[in-house]
Structure formats: C-alpha cells, structure tokens
Amino acid sequence: ADEPLRIGLIATYSGPYADYGRQFDAGVALYLQEHGGKIAGRTVEVIKKDTGGPAPDLAKRMAQELVVRDKVGILTGVDFSPNAYAVSAIATQAKVPTLVMNAASSGITTSSPYIARLSFTVQQVTEPMARWMLKQNINDAYTVVADYAAGVDAETAFKKAFTAGGGKVSGSVRTPMSNPDFSAYVQRIKDAKPQSVFFFFPSGVMPPAFLKVWKERGMDEAGIKLFATGDATDDSYLEATGDVALGLITSHHYSYAHPSPKNQKFVKDFAAKFGPTLRPSYFAVTAYDAMQAIDLALAKTQGDVSGDKVMTALKGLSFESPRGPVEIDPVTRDIVQTVYIRKAERAKGQIVNVEFDKFERVKDPAKEAN
Amino acid sequence: MTNTLRTHGLGISFGAFRAVNDVNLTLEPGARQALIGPNGAGKTTLINLLTGVFMPTRGTIHMGDRELTSLSAHKRARMGLARTFQINTLFPSLTPLLSVVLAISEREGLGAVWWRPLTRNKALFDEAHTLLGRLKLDALADVPVAELAYGKQRLLEIALAMAARPRILLLDEPAAGVPEDESGELFEAIAELPQDISILFIEHDMKLVFRFSKRISVLVAGQILTEGTPAEIGVDPRVREVYLGHAGASHV
Amino acid sequence: MSEMLVFDQVIAGYGNAVVLDRLGFSLKQGQSLAVLGRNGVGKTTLLETLMGNTRVMRGAIRWCGEDITRWPAHWRVRAGLGWVPQEREVFPSLTVAENLTVVARPGRWNLQRVYEFFPRLKERRGNFGNQLSGGEQQMLAIGRALMTNPKLLLLDEPMEGLAPIIVEELAVSIRRLCEREGLPSIVVEQHPVLALEMTHQAIVLERGTVVHAGSSHALANDAALLDKLLGVGIAVSA
C-alpha cells in the first residue's frame, strides 16, 4: 500500500474555540511522530477543515468534500455536537468510518452506524460526580448549567443520578451562553443557601467568569461547596483561570496530571514537541487516542478502510490511553472509560487537576437506560 | 363638492414658542393667493401644518367638508394637496424623468405593484415627458438630479408637485434661486394651470407677488396680520413697516 | 500687489466633469465683485473652487499674492476667506449660538455684533440649525461667515429667501462693510440690479467662463448689454 491514508479532520481552528483544533492537531501530530508518520504501514495525510465553531451546514459540506473530492478513508475531529449530527448523514451515505474526537451529545453514535466516539458524553462524566457527592454525604445540591443542549443534558443526568441516590436538587438555574456577569445567579444561590452547587459550563470563558464571582461573593466562606465537570478546569484554560479555580472538585476522564507512566511519557513528549506553555488537554488526548484506535483497527482489517470492516474492527477495541484504560463499546460504539474525581491544586507552581478518586469502566449512562 | 381649504384657529407650538398661532385662512377654489411675511413668521410651518408634516397643537383644517386635521401627510397628498419645499427635497439618485414617473405612478396608485415592469407602462413616461417639457426640463431628463444646477432643481420641485395633478398647490418660495426672467416664466406656467386648482404660494420677491397674486395674506409672528388685494396690501403701512420696506410701493 | 484675488485660467469641476473652463479674472484690494450669470453657468462652482471643494485641473488661484490652489479649506479660511454656501448649510445639530461660536476667530466680529446685525438670530439662539426658517438659516450662514472674521466675504445668493425689508438692509450693510470696514465681498446673485448696486466690479459667466468683466456701475447703466448678457430686460426697467 503506497497510497497514503487520507484522514479528514473537521474541527474548529479559528474563533473562540480555536483551541480545540489546536489541541486536536497536536494530539494527532504527536501520535504520528511516534509512529513515523505511518498508520498500518501507510503514510498518513491529514486534511484539515475549519468550521470555526458550531456550523453544521459547513461541517456537512466539508465532510462531503472530503469524501467526494479528497477521497479520504476516514473522517475524524468533530468537536461540536451539531456538526457531528450533520456529518453523520455523510458518514452513513458514504459509509465512511467517522471517529468523533469530542462532540459529547449522547445520541451522536446512534445517528449513524459509521460513527464511533473516542471522547466522552456529557452524561458519562456528570453522573459519577453525582454519585461521588452522595458518597460524601452531600445530599442537597443546586445546579447551574449553561442553557444549551449539553448544559441541559448535564442538568438532567445530574438530577437523575442524584435523586436516584437519595439526594435532593433544591434548585436549578440555566444561564445564557453569552453572560458577561454571573453576579445575579451567584447571589441567588447565596440566598438559597444550598449545601452544594454543581455546575456545567463548556470550557472557555464561562467557568473563569463564574469562579471569579464565586470567590468575590465569598461563597466558600458561606460554606457552600462547589462541584463541576472537568470542562470547568480544562487544562488549556486552567493556568489562565488562576487562583479562583483552586479547590474546585471536578469529574472528568482526563487530567494532564494523571499519574500513569503512559501519561507521563505522553506529557513529556508533548512538551518536547510543542514547548512547555501548551499543555495537552482532554482534546489532545482524544485526538491521540483516535489515531491509536484507527491504527489498531486497521491492523485488524489489514489496512482495509472500507466502512463496515473498520467499524467491526473498532467495536470492542480496548487499549491503554494516556487517560487510562479505554474500550469501545461493541454495541453503542461509544467509549467506555474511567472517570476520575479531581481537585484543582497548585503543584510545582502549576495549577493542575489532581485525581484522587475514580469510577471505572463507565459507560454512557444515557444509553444504559434504554 | 367644493375644494375650499379652510383653517380654523390653527396653531402649533415648539416648546413654549408659538410658531403659528390662531390662523384662520381660507383658500377658495381657483385662488391665486400669496402668503408673505417676515422671516420666521411661520409661513413654512403653516404649509407644513396644511400638508400634515406637523400635527397642529390647536385648531382644525378642512378641505371642503372633510376634516383633515389629523390625517397623515400621504393621505392629504392623495386628496390633491401638493406642495413644494423651500429647501429642495428631491430624489438625488434618480433622474428628473424617473422622479416625475414616480410621482405619477404614486398618484395612479401603482406604488405597490411589484409584479409588472415599470417600462411596460408607456403612458407614465409619456405624461412625464410632457410635464418636463412644459417646465423646460426635457433636455435634462436623464441627468442625475444630484448633478443638476440649483435652479433646475427648483423647477423639478414644481414638476413633482404638478405631477400629482393637485387640486390645491402649496408653493414654498418656488422661484428662489431661479433667474428673474425664468422665474417670470415659471410663474406664468403656474398661473396657466387649470382654473379649478387653488394655489397658495410663499414668495419674497415682491415683483412676482404683486404680479401673480389675486389675494395676499400677511403672516407676522405666527398670526395673520391682514389680508387683501395686492393694491390694499401694497399700501398698508403696517405691512410696509414689518415686511416690505420700500419695496411695496414700486409695484403697486 | 494691489491684486487681492486672481483666477488664472482655472479649469475646474467635479470628478471628470469640467465646469469652469479657463476662467480668469482678478480683483483689486478693497473692491467687491458681483458674479452674474444664468442658472448652471458655474457661479457656485467658482466659489466652491475658491474654497477648495472642487478638483482644479489646470490654472492657479492667487490670494494676496500667494498661490492657494492646493490649500486645504481651513487654511483658506485662516487666510481670510469667509464663505456663505448657496444652500446655507448651517450645522443642524448645533444651536444657533454654537453654529456661530464654533467657527469663531478673533477679530472685530463676535457673537454680540452678529446678534446686532441679525437681531432675529438672537431671539432664536437656542434653536438647532434645522429648526430655523429658511430666512433665518440664511442669516445664520452669513453670521457664521462673519464670525470667522474674513478679509473677503463670499456670498452665494445671500438674498435668497430673505424678506424685502431685510434684503434692503442687508444690501446697504454689505456695501457699508466694504466701504467703512474694508471688508469687500464677492456676491453671486440672480438679481443683477441688487448685486450691481452692492459692488464695484462685475463679471458675467457663461458656460464656466467669463464673458464680460467691468465696473458694476457701467454694467448697471447699460440696459442693452445687461439684456444681451443675462436677458433680464424686465428687471432693469424697475
């Protein structure tokens, strides 16, 4: 096989979420570097397409062009759920295996048999947080989520798991996606005096803005405990978020400070390649893993990239990721992985998420239920 | 049905300032009436009240037996009340031809017809050409209005008013900026309009006022000071003092 | 050095359109000038060119010995040109008082004197520029030009829209400004009789060039010539 293996990478390289694309690229590049630029013996050619954020019509067009014009064998990237849903039609129509690197809406893998996911679902990382809080005898929570599909998913999943375990959600609020000042919401919580607060915001500007007000308002002194999913302490943003993040307990599938040897090597190689200022975030890890999954799957199919074969090979695949052991559920094609409970701490001058508890082999609970 | 335009106790205030105050004015069918008065007397404001640009604070306006007082400007225009503006108010990006075509098409109620090409309607263009010819604007029919010399724009002002086939024509200093001989011609053209059209014009050029008006109303400080024939007004000492100066005598 | 203003074969216009075609004249120190001509011959364009608002393609304009052809407008004002545009163009979002003070330059003319000159403006001093009657705007435009304390007033149809009594007074005042205060004017007018009465010199334009130049007095008294140049037979008889 001297034909290069073409992989179409649809991601966000510009605009407010440009970090996603940057991290994807880094993860992919690192994996390829480690493997001499080859997968299953074929040189890899990655064709990047920028959607500039959630833009399903653009994403679909790019997927179509990648398939029709660039003749890619595999589609990957896909950071936003609407983009993933739009791409899924192309995946089905063209029978192109599509590996989702981020989009976290549960239904994505159901929307096409040619989609597998290497990242996580909102529910998958939210539910363990609820369970863990219950374990700590926290049974009163207030939820704060950004008012969009993923936020609503997080709220629903949290409520379900929390109340199922005997907890009580004493209040919940959804904030607009564009919300410069959180003082009204934080004040509302302060006046409601819940035992704890669980929040979900997409990684980026929202968590720091929320945490700033949280600190300013003296919520910790008021004795209200704060929990979130790991999106709030995305390693890309953590340093810039600053001290206001310290002490925040989050649940997620990857921390840059994950202590496994695999991760330590990953982090070291990453720093060697991209310099010390760029930390690998969970985006980079997923991208790295997606390459690894393609590599393993193609090894099984002996380099055949035809959709059905690759999908069969992906099903049930399990391997060691920098985040820990992962596998692809043979039924749902969704990832099964360990979800960690972490705390943002200052270590060696850096703010990192230190893992201190975990839930193993967590499947997407949204699909479990059905 | 008569088309007498009549105001009763008409007035408007800008803040505390009464620009027009208690005006009772009657414009008979076929009138050729001049409205004169010092600068800032309220003449333009009065026309703005009559045409519905401003809504009066006091008083009423009737046309025949219909009350116009609170009718909107375009409805009054539809009823045959046309005007020109003291300060050119034209369509700078259109040509004179299209400007007039537009006025005619609105008169004919075609303004909302979007399913038929304009050029299909030959009659509009023919009428427009005739009208422009009458005001000697035909040579300039296709020059953008913005590029016309000021005097030509004044003529176009009148053309637009006439295109509406008005029953009542209100002219705000129509001849200002037009050279003397042409302003004479212009006024002759106006005077020749069908007799059933009533005309009220504001003019500071006394030669024209005395030559073409049959009746003159004098507005001072928002109020009608006096009304009368040119002969009467020309010798009225009050009018001389506040407005005419020495100009009046020479025209009577 | 007695020439105050010289137009030396000026070709000027808007964009590609030539309006002034080799227009030339000169004006002596302390003399005022009437610019006559029918509609659209380029009278306004002459003044606009003097203020630097047109494109001069050839020729030169000299003011008090200096070539000002390429000067920006505000330098020309500083050098003493006081302009009253034809369509008045008062600043609508400034009050009457602001319209006057905003352009003020030191000299004999100040707010108080302008108000004396046009009492009507004082009464309306709080009105915004677009809340004035046509005649009031005309007064304001003249007052504004005076506030720049010019050495030469450029009046583009200054009498338009003014009441006869004011026209009379203004004509007298403009002549007096020239004679008593040494402030001459260039007057563009549709009414030759009036303009010629107010000025020393006169030029008549046709299609952007000078077709007659001479003393105002002589022209005013030559009914036949006037009629030939301007076709205003009726007017002269008055």
Next chain:
Amino acid sequence: MKPVPITPARLRAAEIAFWLALGATYFLLPDKLTLMSQIMIFGLFAVSLDMALGYAGIITVGHAAFFGTGAYVAGLLGKHGWTEPFSGLLLALIVCAALGYVLSYLIVRGADLTRLMITLGVCVLLAELSNRLASITGGSDGLQGVAIAPVLGLFDFDLFGRTAFAYTYGVVLVLFLAVRLALRSPFGLTLRGIHDSRKRMLAIGSPVDARLRLAYALSAGVAGVAGALLAQTTQFVGIESIGFNRSAEVMIILVLGGTGRLYGGLIGAIVYMLVHDWFADLNPEFWMFWLGTFLIGAVMLGRGGVMGALSRLVKVGKPS
C-alpha cells in the same frame, strides 16, 4: 478613466451569460457542487437582504430571523413526514413573509440605528426561543431526522450534491427573477424614492410605511426560501441558521457585492465564499487574517462593493 458605455442589450446578454456560467459550474466544478449550492443559497439570502437594506433602506442585522425560520419550517415539515420539497419552500415563503409583515410594524417606524437594534434584538430573541424550544427544534444540537423526498419524485438528494445543485439553481433563478421584476416595477421605483427622500415621498402621496412593510415582508419571504433551501439540501437545521452571526455574515456578503444593485448579493456570495473557502483551505487557523485583509483591501480600492466598482467602469447608455 472614462467609463465604457454599454447598451442595455449588452447588459441583458451579460446577465444571461452570468446565469449560464453559474449553471455551467455543474460540469466545470463537479466536486464543488455543494459549495456552489451553498453559494447560491447565500446569494439568494443576500439578495433578499438587499431588498430590505439596499432598496428599502431598512438597516437590518437580523435577517437571519427569516432565514432561520424558513429553515425550521422546511426542516420540521421534513422531519414530520411532509417531505415534498417544493411545497416546503412555499410554506416557508408564506410563513416568513407573514412573520416579516408582523415584525415590520416594530421595525419600520424607527430611525436607522433603532431599526438596526430592533432587528438585531428580534433575531437574537428568536434564536434564543429556538434554543428554548429544544423539544421541537432540537435546540443547539440542531434539528435531526429531516427527510426530503426526491425532487419531482425523481431525483434523490445524492452524496455528490448534484440534485441539490440543480434544485437550488432552479429555485434561486426563479426567485431572483421575481425579485428582479419587483425591483423594476413601480414598486421598485417607489423604494428607490423612499431611499432618497422619505419626506418627498409623503408629499407625493405615497404611504411610505406601508410600502416599506410590503418590502420587508417580501424580503423576509425570500430569505425564508433561502433558509428552507439550506435545510432541505443539508437535511439538517442548526440553530446557527437563525443567529446574529449569520445575519452579520450575509450583510458582509451583500456589502462586499454591492448594495442596491440586484446582482450585488449573488456576486458577493460568490466572491466572499470562494475567497473564504480558498483561504480556509490554505490556512485553517489564520484565514481570518487573509479574509480581513481582503475585505479591507476591497473597501480601500472601491466603494460600493464589487458591483459599485463595476458600475464605475461601465455606463449603460440609452438604446440608440
């Protein structure tokens, strides 16, 4: 530089050539068909904006309200079993024109900035509403499960975008001709008049506000069709269809093409989207730099967009 005179007949020929060339891309750029379809859709959207902005002079940065509504109408029809495409377009047209007419009462009355902000506000509110009504619209995840029957019962929407292209081309051409007709009608002249001088229009008896409302409603209807076309050809409706960003983008497209010039919207869409696509392919991270530079260059070189520049090069003479 003197403008080159051209006759109206030549102009007509140029128009026909334009549409033929656009159609010919079907054969010339067979692997860019989806891009071409989307260009035509945004071109139509920009043309609809031109009716409101360029011709009626209603400054609006909320036109995506109609584009999005049209998309949702067509998308929801498709999702719930009404899969015939043309009737979907028609319904989108009607719904959006009606919505436009209702909203015009809010919009037509104000001054420029007021209109700008009200249109913006309405657009953001509608976007927020569709986010809230996630159970109907799919919220920010987008409306999934849109099915569209084959065009005329014959042509299925294929992976290569051939059907989508032909379908889009036909619909855009028909609507464009309708808009062209409207702008050359007495109504079109009225709009130009209003643009120039509202005061004078009132004085010649034109009910200006009613005319503007009509223009706004027509424009909204066309925008709705554009949205519906996008929904049908992508068989998906993202919430982005209705947001401020889309409104802003189409405004850029129109301004780049040239407002008030009929072809401005189409030309703008072709230029903007091709350039965008090209830069984004060249450099997915920093294409904004090049695109921005391109826009700045475009304004510095010629005002009034591409069509503005063209119109300075040629002058349409009278038929001789």
Next chain:
Amino acid sequence: MQVILFDGVAYGMLLFLIGVGLSITMGLMNFVNLAHGSFAMVGGYAASWLMNHFGIGFLPSLAAAFVSAALVGGVLEFFFYRRLYRAHALDQVLLSIGIVFVSVAVFTYFFGPTIQPFQLPAWLEGRISLLGLEVGRYRLFLIGCGVAVLACLLLVLGKTRYGAMVRAAVDNQRVAGGTGIHVQRLFFLTFSLGCGLAGLGGALSLGMLGLEPSFPLKYLVYFLIVVCTGGAGTIAGPFIAALLIGVIDVAGKYYLPEAGAFLIYVAMIALLLVRPNGIIPRKGLA
C-alpha cells in the same frame, strides 16, 4: 435587594466603560465602527501583558491600555478610517469588519486562542463594607471609573468648543472645512480618543470578562446596545442606558432566571419602542 441593585449598577458601568468609546466614534463621528471591540482588546491585552510580564501595577496598566489603544486607533485612522468618513455606512461596516477579522487572527497568532491570565491586585479583591452593604471592591472601583469617565467626557465634549466642532464637522465636513475647522486633525484626535476609551474599557473588563482573541465579536452586540439605546452621539445617554440595562439584566436574572437570556433584548426593544431615538436623542435631529 440592595446588593442586586449595586451589582446591576456595577455591571452597567462595565457596559458603559467598554461602550462609551463607541458612542464617540460611532455616535458622535457617525462612523459605523464595528471594530470597537478590537481596540478594547488592544487595551486589554496591553494591560494584561504588562502586568503578567513586567509586573507593572494595575493602575499604570490601565493608563497604558488607554494609550496603546489610542495609538493603534490613530495609526489605523491615518491609514484607513480617514478615507471612509464620507463613505456609505456600509462601506464602513466592511472596513471595520475586516479590521476585526485581522485583529482576531493577529491576536490568536501572538497570544494563542485561550484566555489571558489576569490577577486583580489585592486591594481590589474581595468585598468591602459600604453603608452596611457587603459589596465587591472591584465593582465599586468600576463604578468609580465609570463616573469619572462620564464626568471628564461631559466636561470636554459638552462644555468646550471641541464637542461642537466635532458635531459640526460630522454634520457637514465640506462646510466645516470651509468655515475654518481643521476637520482631519479634529477627527484624528477624536477617533483616537474613542479608541483610547475602548482600550481603557477593555482593560477594566479584565476583572470580570475573560479576554481572548474573539473578544471583539463576542461583545459587539453589547456595545451596540449601550450606544443605540442610549442615543448615539451623546455621552449621558449611553450612561443611563448602560445603567438601566445593567440593573434590568441583573435584577431580571435574579428574580426571573428563566427569562435570563431574553431580558436584555426585551428591555432594549421596549426602550427603543418607547424612545425611538434613544434615551437622550441627539440634539438637532428630532
């Protein structure tokens, strides 16, 4: 209750501070400058960069933010903006959007796509007791800045000839020049002032908003809301509008959180329907 009011006022002040520059460039000078946020971003990055890399204090950094944004504004005015003062508003839109795109890309290139780290100085952190009310120090500081900026601008633009000159030049450049106003210099200075204020606002927003390269696009709508509902061309108008919107937004989100995202726009539309020319309409345009 009082806390909510206070928070609303402080939030409004922030909106005012980042929007007021636009009410000069767009409101007063009539230039539809959608790149306002880019200048705010210049100020914000300048301040955070100076603080992070050189340990310069917050207050001097604010001054630096003003100066750097004014300088950048001046340079862009010289090369681009001045050519478009008389152009159609839509050409101005295109230019300023182009500038936004370029600035977003340039800042991403040099500073990366993620947010800038920023640490408030200790004296602005936490809360302080004011008349028995526990209020955020930073918020109090914002209010102080807002009032100070308002006072300065009212003085400069309202009470001096400068303001009238700008309005005159905007009304009619040709005649302003023809009556002796040096329009070019006047616009250069005014534009730089507007940009400087944007920079100051950008730097002051660091304490509340996250600064990243897409800042200019993200907050554009907020700038526009403040300026347009306030009344373009005035300074007090946007001030009142910002306060009103700030209070309505915060109070609304507190009492009616379900309506959170709608409030600011509903409030804006309602305000505009009641006062179509803004809270304080620009004079002379009635």
